Every structure is written in structure tokens, then in C-alpha cells.
Amino acid sequence: MKGAVIGCGFFAQNQLQAWRDITGVEIVALCDRDEDRLNASAATFDVARCYSDAAEMFAAGGFDFVDIATTVESHRALVEMAAQAGVHIICQKPFAENMIDARAMVDAADAAGKTLMVHENFRWQSAIQTALNVVKSGTIGEPFFGRVSFRSGYDVFSGQPYLAEGERFIIEDLGIHILDIARAFFGDATHVAATTRRINPDIKGEDVATMLLTHEGGATTVVDCSYATRRMPETFPQSLLEIDGTLGTLRLEAGYRLTVQTDEDTERDVSPPLLPWAEKPWHNIQESVRTIQQHFVDCIRAGRQPETSGADNIRTLALVEAAYLSAAQKRTVALADI
Ligand code: NAD
Numbered sequence: 558m559k560g561a562v563i564g565c566g567f568f569a570q571n572q573l574q575a576w577r578d579i580t581g582v583e584i585v586a587l588c589d590r591d592e593d594r595l596n597a598s599a600a601t602f603d604v605a606r607c608y609s610d611a612a613e614m615f616a617a618g619g620f621d622f623v624d625i626a627t628t629v630e631s632h633r634a635l636v637e638m639a640a641q642a643g644v645h646i647i648c649q650k651p652f653a654e655n656m657i658d659a660r661a662m663v664d665a666a667d668a669a670g671k672t673l674m675v676h677e678n679f680r681w682q683s684a685i686q687t688a689l690n691v692v693k694s695g696t697i698g699e700p701f702f703g704r705v706s707f708r709s710g711y712d713v714f715s716g717q718p719y720l721a722e723g724e725r726f727i728i729e730d731l732g733i734h735i736l737d738i739a740r741a742f743f744g745d746a747t748h749v750a751a752t753t754r755r756i757n758p759d760i761k762g763e764d765v766a767t768m769l770l771t772h773e774g775g776a777t778t779v780v781d782c783s784y785a786t787r788r789m790p791e792t793f794p795q796s797l798l799e800i801d802g803t804l805g806t807l808r809l810e811a812g813y814r815l816t817v818q819t820d821e822d823t824e825r826d827v828s829p830p831l832l833p834w835a836e837k838p839w840h841n842i843q844e845s846v847r848t849i850q851q852h853f854v855d856c857i858r859a860g861r862q863p864e865t866s867g868a869d870n871i872r873t874l875a876l877v878e879a880a881y882l883s884a885a886q887k888r889t890v891a892l893a894d895i
């Protein structure tokens with residue numbers, strides 16, 4: 558399978574590393590408007606075809622899928638271009654700037670008969686997958702309460718300076734992953750109530766968000782995110798879990814410690830492996846990049862819809878929109894109204 562990557566920035570380096578690990582995949586073309594970044598990635602990953610204009614790259618063709626690793630404002634145009642060109646698409650989160658764009662992107666891929674998957678990788682982290690398997694096995698019974706928590710003081714702005722500049726920050730960039738994890742465990746939500754705060758005076762958007770979700774099955778979850786939490790040991794980029802079920806409880810605690818309490822108590826270390834190209838503390842995220850990209854390829858080969866397809870991710874994006882609306886209007890928001 559031949560692929561092309563658009564966007565050779567901060568995070569694409571992980572995606573390019575992961576593509577090298579996937580059997581039967583070759584990245585044959587790269588595109589970035591920034592020539593320095595384009596040339597540096599082409600040299601590191603030994604890719605001969607380089608473009609500064611995505612339209613030119615699609616016109617030249619010669620690949621089966623495109624990996625869109627740019628920031629959100631370019632996603633709709635690039636997804637539509639890719640659908641027109643008749644290639645499968647994997648697109649970074651946040652999927653779109655708004656629901657109208659997201660729906661148009663899904664429609665474009667459907668009309669072309671091509672797979673569209675969102676690179677929503679946090680649910681693919683191995684610790685989260687292990688916890689999901691425990692819950693799915695029924696060990697703790699019917700889950701009725703959850704907390705998915707990400708609290709950190711890590712400086713994300715040095716690697717991703719644009720995160721300090723947007724009107725929106727933590728819900729759109731990080732909360733989107735944490736909300737998606739809540740969906741993976743508890744299914745879709747019907748209502749959201751949220752509060753937001755900005756603690757760091759040097760950024761424009763909110764860096765603290767607390768969201769209360771009512772799920773279709775009746776469960777309640779608390780999804781809380783902060784980049785203003787100074788705590789040692791620093792847990793970036795771990796998502797911590799508290800899940801209470803009718804037969805027991807599951808906790809994923811700092812340091813990747815998974816405890817399951819039922820009639821029997823178990824505790825295990827579910828630390829992610831450190832891939833040869835990965836670096837702590839990002840190794841948790843980096844491993845999930847390889848897993849989600851493998852999932853994309855497996856789904857195309859088998860003719861299946863990916864778990865985190867565009868159509869699925871619209872429902873995570875709706876939670877983001879609902880949380881911002883709830884915080885702005887200080888009221889509970891029904892997902893049906895988004
Ligand atoms: P970045 O700004 O470092 O890189 C983006 C690159 O895309 C830039 O080099 C830019 O020149 C290029 N670009 C933008 N629009 C383009 C266009 N139309 N044509 C060609 N090139 C274009 O950004 P980043 O930090 O790498 O983030 C990229 C995306 O990855 C964001 O959506 C971000 O939210 C996401 N991200 C995801 C994770 C994760 O774990 N899933 C982690 C970090 C970032």
C-alpha cells in the first residue's frame with residue numbers, strides 16, 4: 558500500500574516513524590508548505606517525491622491513501638481534495654473546526670467510496686485498551702460511573718506554540734481525546750454540563766475544563782482536564798480512569814498501575830512498551846500512533862469501517878461543541894441540539 562503524508566510538522570514525525578513499522582506500507586510522497594520542514598522530513602525518511610502544494614501532489618497521484626497531519630483549519634479542504642482524488646484518508650484530530658465541516662468531510666469520503674478515519678489515538682493507548690478489555694469482559698459488571706482524568710503541568714506550548722494562540726485550547730486539543738475515551742467505555746452521551754477556566758495568563762484559551770456527561774445507557778462520567786496542575790510525579794500524558802461497575806471497580810492510576818477489585822483484587826503494571834524510535838514521556842502516545850495506523854491499514858485491507866471513522870468521530874466532536882456551549886451559557890446542553 559502506497560501512502561502520502563501532508564504536513565511534516567511536530568507530530569507528523571511520529572506518524573512517519575510509525576508508517577515505517579507497518580508491513581506492506583510505503584510512504585512515497587510528502588507535502589508541506591514549509592520547504593524546510595518538507596526537506597528535513599524527506600531526508601530523514603528517504604522520500605523522493607516532495608510537494609509544497611497538496612493539489613499538485615494529488616494531481617500526480619500514485620498512492621492509495623493520504624495521511625493528513627496538518628492543523629485543523631486545513632482539514633476540510635484537504636479531505637475533500639483527497640476524496641476527489643479517490644484515495645483513502647486518515648486525518649488528524651481535531652477532525653474539523655465545526656460540525657458542518659465534519660459532516661461535509663464524511664459525505665465527501667462516502668461519495669467517493671473511500672475510507673475516512675480520524676487519527677483519534679488516545680483510546681488506542683495500550684493501557685486504555687487493556688482497561689477496555691477488562692470492562693468489556695464483564696468482570697466489573699455494568700459500569701454506572703466513570704471518571705476520565707488528565708491533569709498535568711507539562712509545557713505543551715514549546716513543541717506546539719499554536720496551542721497558546723487559539724481562542725479554544727484544552728477541550729478542543731486534549732479534551733477531545735479524553736471525551737473520546739469516555740465514549741469508548743460508556744457509549745454516546747445525551748447531555749453535557751461543563752465549566753472552563755484559564756489559569757495560565759500567557760495563553761488565550763482555557764487550560765482547565767470539567768465536564769459532566771450523561772450517557773445513553775444511563776451512566777454518568779466526569780471528564781476533567783487541566784494543563785495548570787503542578788504535581789509530582791508529573792503524569793503527562795497519562796489519562797487516568799475510575800470506573801465503578803455493579804460487580805466491582807477498575808482504576809488506572811498514575812504510573813500505569815491498573816487495579817481491578819471484585820471478589821478478588823488484582824493489580825498490574827500496564828506501562829506501554831518503549832518503541833525503538835520513541836521517547837519518554839511521549840512513548841504512550843507514540844505507541845498508540847503505530848496501533849491506530851495499523852488499524853487503518855487492517856480495515857482497508859479487510860473492507861471494514863475503522864473504529865474511529867469520520868462518522869464515529871463526529872460524535873466526539875459534538876461533545877466538544879456541547880462542552881463549549883455549556884460553559885459559555887452556564888447550562889446543560891443536549892447533544893441532540895448540536
Ligand atoms: P505543526 O504546525 O507542527 O505541523 C503542521 C504542518 O502542516 C506545518 O509544517 C505546516 O506548514 C503544514 N501545513 C498546514 N497546512 C498545510 C497545507 N494546506 N498544505 C501543506 N502543508 C500544510 O502541527 P502539529 O503539532 O504537528 O499538529 C498537527 C495536527 O496533529 C494537529 O491537528 C494536532 O492537533 C495534531 N496532534 C495530534 C496529537 C495526537 O496525539 N493525536 C499530538 C499532537 C498533535
Ligand code: 89V
Nearest residue numbers: 713717730731734794842
Ligand atoms: O494529543 C495532542 O493532541 C497533543 C497533546 C497531548 C500535547 O495535548 O496536542
